[in-house]
Amino acid sequence: DNKNIVGIAGSLRQNSFNRSILREMSQHPPEGMDISIFNLKHIPLFNADLEENGDPEAVEDFKDAVKEADGFLIVTPEYSHGMPGVLKNALDWAASVSNRNVLDEKPVYVLGASPTPLGTAFSQAQVKQTLAAAGSFVLQQPELYIGKVPNKLDETGELQDERTKTKLYEALEAFDKWIDTMNSAT
Ligand code: FNR
DSSP states (O other), X not given: OOEEXXXXXXXXXXXXXXXXXXXXXXXXXXXXXXXXXXXXXXXXXXXXXXXXXXXXXXXXXXXXXXXXOSEEXXXXXXXXXXXXXXXXXXXXXXXXXXXXXTTTTOEEEEEEEOSSTXXXXXXXXXXXXXXXXXTOEEOOSSOOEEOSGGGGBOTTSOBOOHHHHHHHHHHHHHHHHHHHHHHHHO
C-alpha cells in the first residue's frame, strides 16, 4: 500500500505561498506516497469547554485524518517571528490532553516559505517545540527554509524554481525513509 500523508498549510489565504508549496509536493510525491491536503479554514478556535462535549465536527475530521495518516506534513508561514495562530490553534486541538492526542508518535515533517530571506526559520523552530511537547517524531533534516518565495512562483502560484522543486522532492524522500525507520522502531 502507498503511504498516506496528510498535509496542511498554516495559512488560510487563497493564494498562500505555503499552500502553493504544499500543492507542488502533493502533485509530485516520491513513488509509493500519496499526499492529501487538509484545509484548516473550518477549524474553530480552541476552547476546552467545546472539547468537553466531544470534538466539533471539523476538528474530528482533522484529527481523524492525522490519526489515520502515515505521516503529517506542515508547510507554515511566519508571522512576527512565530507560527501563525491558525496553525497553533490546529496543533492545540490535535495535541489535546483531555481528548485524543493524534500527534503523539506521529512522524512529522515541517517546512515553510516566506518572502523574506530567512524563510520561516523562527516559525519552524516554534512548530518543532510544540511538536516535541506533543510527542511527535519530527524529522530534523533536511531543513527547508524557502526564502524570497514570490520570485520562485509564477503568476498562477505554480512553483517554477527547479532548485526548490528538487529540494522538496529530496525532503519527501527523506520523510519516506523516516516513516519507515519510526515504524520499525515502534
Ligand atoms: C508576516 N510576514 C512575515 N514573514 C516573515 O518571514 N517573518 C515574519 O516575521 C513575518 N511577520 C508577518 C506578520 C504578519 C501579521 C503577517 C500577515 C505577515 C509575511 C509573510 O511571510 C507573508 O504574508 C506570507 O505571504 C504569508 O504566507 P502565505 O499566506 O503566503 O502562505
